[in-house]
Amino acid sequence: MKDKFYITTAIAYTSKKPHIGNMYEIILTDAIARYKRQRGYDVFFLTGTDEHGQKIEEIANEKGITPQQHVDEVAKVIRDMDDLLDCSYDGFIRTTDQQHEKVVKHIFKKLYEQGDIYKGSYEGQYCIPCESFFTESQLVNGCCPDCGAAVQKSSEEAYFFKMSKYQDRLIQYIEDNPNFIEPESRKKEMLNNFLKPGLQDLCVSRTSFKWGIPVDFDPKHVVYVWIDALSNYISAIGYDLDNQSEQYKKLWPADLHVIGKDILRFHTIYWPIMLMALDLPLPKKILGHPWLLFGEDKMSKSKGNVMYADDLAKLFGVDSIRYYLLSEMSFAQDGSITPESLITRYNSDLANTIGNLVNRTVTMANKYFGGVIADKNVTDSFDEELKSTCLDTVSKFTKSMDSYHVSDATDAIMELARRSNKYIDETMPWALAKDETKADRLQTVLYNLIESIRYIAVLLKSITPTTAEEILRQINCTISDYDSLQKFGSGNISKVADAEILFSRIDEKEMTEKIREIYPLVIPQKADIEKPKAEKVKKEKAVEATPGIATLIDFDDFMKVELRVAKVLECEPVPKADKLLQLQLDDGEKTRQVVSGIHTWYEPQDLIGKKVILVSNLKPAKLRGVVSEGMILAADASENDVKVLFVDDSVPCGAKIR
């Protein structure tokens, strides 16, 4: 009986059309799924869409349609894109599916009834586009640190999940299963930043919007994103608390969740804890993949550097896009897409190396023998090397795919293609063709070549499925199972079809123009090319000018900072914080509150009645929930000591310092 392999992508948020970088995840997952099928696994590949939340509600309102209409539209766009890119998913879940909603309600209720979820209240700054809450200190200029949109203060009744209850069990699990989180560095982040310091309870419901799954027993709440979205992995395969489907019993636990590095925390902490609370086994592995950047920047609409897979597929072909993403993205490091690199990789790898290899070989077979292929067993020393490269390639490919290092696997295929091209030069078929007595040798050479091309085709099945089939068609081969790669010569090929070009070479200038037509901002204009260099020089100069000290600033820059003398009226520690003191200051006009991280060195009585220097025009911020309207100046007296700068008592409060 076949082993099962249950693999998932994260579900895509139905706010807008996904860009090329967003599609990397499902292509990666698809390559792994196809590979596992090739290896004989009974694969179930799940993907889908995350369709709830305030942002969807707002977009629908703006468009004057219902949220359901909106998500129906976008879910279709996403699914069409998946289909276009040949993603061979077996299941497609939408979080608006009735069955999913039912399961989520049940899960929420069960967790509430067993005391893992309790009612409390939530306060924070909420970014609607990102669907996330932020603390004051996370904000950048008072706006969302991710997208830069304005945030709004929200405080509302909410349900919370008691995360801390399970944290020790989870730490234990992660330590017992060292490969649970990959890449390794991400595991350390999770452990050191969240688990070891102690988990905060997680807010799991909202009342500020309606577009979500209502909480059964308290319908003014809707289930907030995590319980809703994460449950898809079990609801999609028929989990339902007390009545679990056969499919669920077969598939769970998942073998691999493929997700973006940005949502690792939710998949490696909250999701496992939810499962523990439900008394279900944990997934076997979470793979946090890197991002595809545009050049060195994150893709975003506002930067104008967004490209879409459907546009690019029209220009380059679906398999070229798949190949590009899979070969360009390494296991743990962010990858990069630019029109130039896309064209270069296409030409050098697909057109010149693989495409040309197939074309020249099949052409020769037709030219010299009318397409007939046979192993006449007239060998030479070159042959053995080619054969062993074929076998080595299989084992390298296998090893890489088994550990999900897909770009290493594509490298292995390219190596074989290069080796095969070299074999042609070594054996010089065109020279053999001139000598009739060498016809058998020539047959053998072509046979070996076609067989090594078969290896390439079979291995390409998971990477570029259409191309793989096309190559097999041209070499007229039906034996393409993975096991047939065990032994060189298993292809049993006797006659090839006509040669047809797989990837025609692209003219760089022409293609660059075509891309510029679609994405005018993506191709840098001449003026922009000089710019980054200039900036770099500038930066270096600034550093040079002031060795060891910060960059020099203008007087005007300094005058932007308003410093005033203020008197400490009251001072007390901030509750639940051991480094923070909360001060009430007289700034000459009014009393203002400042929070300072100096409790380590000062007790309240050391400060009360003293006069200090206040940065009075600092944007207010919240620290540990307490508003701070400015900061007081202190000096790093030594590595581990801080001294507050006190001012002579004769200086009046509010006096300006300059």
Add this chain to the structure above:
RNA sequence: GGCGGCAUAGCUCAGUUGGCUAGAGCAUUCGGUUCAUACCCGAAGUGUCGUUGGUUCAAAUCCGACUGCCGCUACCA
């Protein structure tokens, strides 16, 4: 501030448990070839393997310090 990662040829990166003249792809130059999509093959390369101490018969590879970049995070203000 805390935790983690990375610094190798012009560019993008490989370098397994320390071992002979440090590798690949792309780009560059030169040569070869003509079956093929001006393609392929070969050669030339350039490298103080971030800086600096140390361990060792031997270090890009191990340890310490420093510098720079990146990621995560915070009771930084």
